[in-house]
Structures are given as C-alpha cells and as structure tokens.
Amino acid sequence: MVASPAIKNTAPEKKLIVGNWKMNGLRHEGCALAEALVKESGTISSSSQLVVCPPFTLLPLIADIIKGSNIFLGGQDCHTEHKGAFTSSISADMLEDAGCSYVILGHSERRHQKGETDAMVVAKASAAQAANLIPLICVGETEQERDSGLAQEIVGKQLAWIARGLDPYRIAISYEPVWAIGTGRTASDVDIEDMHRFIRQTVSGLMRNGAAIPLLYGGSVKASNAGNILTLPSVDGVLVGGASLVAADFVAIANSVTPAMAKTSF
Ligand code: PGA
Helix, strand or coil: CCCCCCCCCCCCCCEEEEEECCCCCCHHHHHHHHHHHHHHHHHCCCCEEEEEECCHHHHHHHHHHHCCCCCEEEECCCCCCCCCCCCCCCCHHHHHHCCCCEEEECCHHHHHHCCCCHHHHHHHHHHHHHCCCEEEEEECCCHHHHHCCCHHHHHHHHHHHHCCCCCHHHCEEEECCHHHCCCCCCCCHHHHHHHHHHHHHHHHHHCCCHHHCCEEEECCCCHHHHHHHHHCCCCCEEEECHHHHCHHHHHHHHCCCCHHHHHCCC
16 A cells, blocks of 8 residues: 555645646656656755656556655546456556555546546545545636636536545645646636635535645646745645646746745645
C-alpha cells in the first residue's frame, strides 16, 4: 500500500500542485521529466505538495523514479469496478498497486470527449476511495453556459453528485472552467473567487465536513500567473496541464507558494 499523501483537509499547510500530463509522454520523455522534478524536489517550497499524473503506461516507471522523494503519483481516470471484463480499462486498485495516491476524475476532456456523466464520475470516485486513493474531481462550465448565466447552476449540479456518499476527508475538487483549459485564457481572480465561494458554500451545505475539502483551480495555469492565482484565499492548489510538461515551469509554479500564502487557505 502507498503512503498516505500529506493532505490535511482541516488545516492545510500546503497547496496542492498537480500536474496532469494528459496523453503526453513516451518513456524517455516521461522519465526525463520525472527525473528533473526529483532533482529539483529539494528546492521546492515546503508549502507546496507536488503530484504528477502521467499516462497509465508510465505509472510504474515514474513511481520508481519518484520513490523516496516528496512527490506523489496520480492516475488520470479509473473504472468503477475493481476488476473484470472491461477491456481497455484500469481500476482504482490497479492505480494504487502502481504507486498512485490520487486519481483525476471527471475532467472536462473525459466528460465531453467520452460522454462521462456525473453518475459515472461519482461511482469512479467511490471506487477510488475504496482503493485508498484521493479522487481529484473536476467541475466546470463551458463558455456557452457561462455566457448564458448558467455557470453556478451547472457546477451546482456536478457538486450535488459529488456529495452522494463520498468521504469529504478523502477528496479534492478542482474548478476548471472549460473555456480556460488549454486556451491560454485564465479565469479572472473574481471569477475564481466567486465560483470557489459558491463551491465551498454548496459542498458545506450538502456534505458534513464539506468545508474541509481542498478546492483547486485549473485552466491555463502557468509560471507567470500561478503566484497570483495561488494567493487567492479560496485556492488550495492548482491543476496544471500544459505547463506541467516542462519541469522548470512546474517547479516555478510550486515555488510561487510562500508559507504565508499556504496559511491563508480557508
Ligand atoms: P491547461 O490544462 O493547464 O493546459 O489549461 C488544465 C487541465 O486540463 O487540467
């Protein structure tokens, strides 16, 4: 069993800095990236907790490379079932067995490209918690939904599903406005703070101890804007796509967190 991540939901002393490598990384590329991160890990802010989420093919390799460092490993999806006749799927138990502590679930690329529903996301999250993983669940609205004034309604519906039977002490939520992912367009401070406040209120109303859940932001986070985003009091971490593929950028994002910033978390 993998060591439990340093996720302290009730009094977070660290910001979670999660790299979502998506479908990027041949063996030599992924290993070089992980090796560079390990090399830098001693210099990384003690107020940041790094998590890398490589493609499935790289998980055991990266697990070996980061062993003994303070970097945690995550998967990018899992199945709802433990095992069985589910060709091409990976279970939460397999992720845990490969060295993962986290799993990203409900990313908009899966919701929109694979038709993943809220019911599927919450079933996967239950399987992940049962396998001792922390599901990092993504929520967020499309540009059209935001322009129609429906952003909170859409995110509220996604949150209502998350509240069904999940342990709030073993979960994180990432607000990822779909229009900000991979576009270079970051949500404004006001957009992030407003939505995070709404998410905090909603999960606190729906789940006992919902106030304990770390809230991340994702969508075009880069070294140049991370410091600003991570300073926002409602932001407990960031989910980083493109910029997590460059070790120096990912390290710079982690190093934009100061101890004072980490203490401002909710
Ligand atoms: P991006 O992706 O940082 O490349 O916008 C974020 C994400 O999809 O989690």
